[in-house]
Every structure is written in structure tokens, then in C-alpha cells.
Amino acid sequence: MTPQEATRTQRIPLNRDRVLRAAVALADATGIDALSMRRLAQELGVVPMALYKHVANKEELLDGMVDAVVGEIDPPASGPDWQRVVRGRILSARRVLLRHPWAARVIESRTGPTPAVLAYLDSMAGSFRDGGLSADLTHHVMHAMGSRLLGFSQELFDTSGPSGPPDPGLAARYPYIAELAATAAHDGGSTVGGGCDDQFEFEFTLDLLLDGFENLRRQGWTSARKA
Amino acid sequence: MTPQEATRTQRIPLNRDRVLRAAVALADATGIDALSMRRLAQELGVVPMALYKHVANKEELLDGMVDAVVGEIDPPASGPDWQRVVRGRILSARRVLLRHPWAARVIESRTGPTPAVLAYLDSMAGSFRDGGLSADLTHHVMHAMGSRLLGFSQELFDTSGPSGPPDPGLAARYPYIAELAATAAHDGGSTVGGGCDDQFEFEFTLDLLLDGFENLRRQGWTSARKA
DNA sequence: CTTGACGAGTGTACGCCGTACACCTATGGT
């Protein structure tokens, strides 16, 4: 065994990929707030400043993590039915974001989109164009897919935790929300606890929009904005 | 002038409201990342620890800021046309979030919804119910309004900054995105720069969903999930 | 074989952050 080999087995040299992988794993395990350069270095058995030989700073680390995660999304399938293609891809993206719950917030916090995100959006737009949507319609459709009309995410309804019986005063103050919660509860089937079936909600919205898009396409919709 | 009055004019005593107002103003002016307890105290002419007599910690400060912002949203109008009522309210919420660009991210970062957010969601659900949507449909509709199907926000397309001519290599790598950008550019009318008309995009999505909801309502849609 | 450049990892230090804790001080009720 040469000294080289001894050294190699003793300590695999760091590189950008190993740093990014460890960062993603650490964020998955302990949450994005607990991800610090110091903790990450510790995890890698290295002094904090060593990381800076592989990423310029923490922002660039986050960029790299985003690209790593977005890279996990399945490539677009091919097929004649554009709705099927888009639907499958988006459900793949959803699975990835569920695996890395911190990712959505980090992606949205980036000042500019990273290359992997751009590539994802580009190929998504390509699927719409291939499906026969005009560039005009595709443009608005892409915006629609990214919108949160309430400004808040859907997870607000998650009343996770041990919970116990729901606060009765809460039902009095927010009667409609209480009603919705009740609906979700005795809705039966796949949801065991009081929570709602997020997967169902997701697909409900997705299909509603996809059908809306298809209708617009068939009608030859165009953004006829009178200035 | 009694000594009381002299003291009062010399220094208005701090209170929770003044702290929250100052925090919102500071976040508006310098961004949420630049909002620290120390900077905020400085702005109020007070030592950092003084703030802790009025808010328990920074998390509670952020909660208070969220409630202050959500409180700016117009109360629901009344009227026979539920789509009109909902539309107006959501556009009001949008105006508020545009005034406080940091707010959406802060709201989503809260672990649980604050009372003001709950009240907002509750009255929104009430508008749907009053409009004749079933509790079941209302439930799914509320989810749909909060979804971001791509996981990313719409602002990704903002190529703000001085920009200059767009990178030609970028067009080669991301042809579809380039096409969309071109569409937005010569789209004319209200948008002067290369950017798109976000207001138009927002209303496009909103109306697409509202029409979809109305169709489901007319058809007596119900979530007939076969277990 | 020597040398010297270079890239990876180290150690120290600085300024910022949130906030625990003990202290002061003016106010207002008894």
C-alpha cells in the first residue's frame, strides 16, 4: 500500500459534489434553519473554512443544493397526450419537493433562477408548445402554474401535532374553517387522521387547470388585450 | 408644563403597536433580511433589549408583523355575485402583498397560521359558501387558491436589473423560455420594459380558476373518491 | 534529487446576530 492509498482511504478529499450532497442530507435531516456552514463542516469532519475552497459562500451553497434537488425531477416523458406528459412531470416534481421539504422555500428565496431551474421550466414550456399551445398561451399557462393566488401556501391547513380534540372556541371564531375541517375529517377513505388528503388536493387543482388550459387551446384563445 | 408632559414629549413610550409598525416599515424599506432586533431598536432610538418588553422574541415579532399586514386587506364586500366578491378581495390582498414584498415569504415561514390569517381564510371560505358552493367543494377550492403547482413562485421570470440585451447563449440553451420572453416583450401595451404584465398574469389565473369553480358548482360537483 | 508553485485544509479573528440576566429608575396606588 503506497502512502497515497493510505492517505486516500484515510480521508477522501472533499469536492463540490460531496459538499452539496452532505448539505442536502443535513437539510433533509435537521431542517434548513439548522444548516450552517459550521454544522456542515462538522458533518464532513473538516474545519468550517475548508468548505470555502468548494463553494464561494453560503448563497452559492444554497444555489448548488437547489440544482441538486431540481436535478432529481424525472426528465419529461414523451407521448402524444400533452396533458399526460405535463401531469406526470409535475407529479414527479412534487414527489421530489416532498422528499426535500425545505427546497421550495429555498428556491423561492434565490434572487435569480439557477440553471437547473431554468432547464426545468424550459422543458416544461416545451411540453406545452409540443402539445399545440401557442407561445402566447404557453406563457400565461406557465405563470398560472406558479401562482399562489392567496399568497399563502396550502399547508396552512395542516393542524399537525398531537392536536387532541379541536379547540371549540376556534370553531366559534372561524366557523367556515371549522366546517371545512369537519368535511375533511369524515371524508373517509385514504386519510386516517383529521388532516386532508394533500395529494388529492394537488391533483384536483392540477386537473382543473390542465382542463382549463385545454379548453383555451381548443378555442384558439389569445391574449387580446385592448390597450 | 408639568414634568410629566416634558417627559412625554421628550420620549413617547414604546408599545407593541409602535414596535410592529416600525418593524413593518423597516422591512419595507430595507428588506426582511436586514431586519434585526438591533437595527429595529436603533430605529426606535432604544437599546435592543427594550424590545423584549413588548414582544417575546423575534418569532413573535414576525407573527405580529404578519397580522399587521394581513389586517390591511379590505374586508369582504357584500353582493349577490360571489365571483365578484372573491375577486375583489383577492385583488386587495394582492395589493397589500405588493406593498410588503417580504410578507408572503414570512407568512409561509410561520409554523402555524396567526389569528389574522385564520380570519382572512375563514371569511374567504365564507364567501364561497355564501355563493352556493358546497362545503366539500369550498374545501378543495380553498386548497386550489393556495397552490403553487410548480413549487416555484411566478416571479422567477423577472429578469429585473439593468439587463441590457439578453444573453444570446441563454436563448440557445433555453429556447422555449426565450420564446416566452419574446412573446412577453412585443406583447405591447402596458409593459414598457422586457418584463411581463404580472397583473395580467395574476388575473388570468384567477379568472381561469374562478370560472372552473363556477362550472363545478353548476354541475353539482362532489369529491366522489372511490376508496 | 531539488525546487518551487499550487491546491486543499487549518487557525485565528472580526463583526453581526438573538437573547438571558441583573440592574436602574420613574410612576402611581396605598
Place this chain on the structure above:
DNA sequence: ACCATAGGTGTACGGCGTACACTCGTCAAG
């Protein structure tokens, strides 16, 4: 006249990102 209390202060601690100067192992050129 007293003192409890609420609001503001000062000091201090541990954690953060990272600038900067360093050491040390590797390897190509002389």
C-alpha cells in the same frame, strides 16, 4: 412616605458567516 411595578439599560454569551494569513502534501520542471 412608601414601595411594587413596568419600561428601559448594560453586560455578556454562544452561534453565525467569512476575511486573511498559514501550513503541508503533491507533482512538474530543472
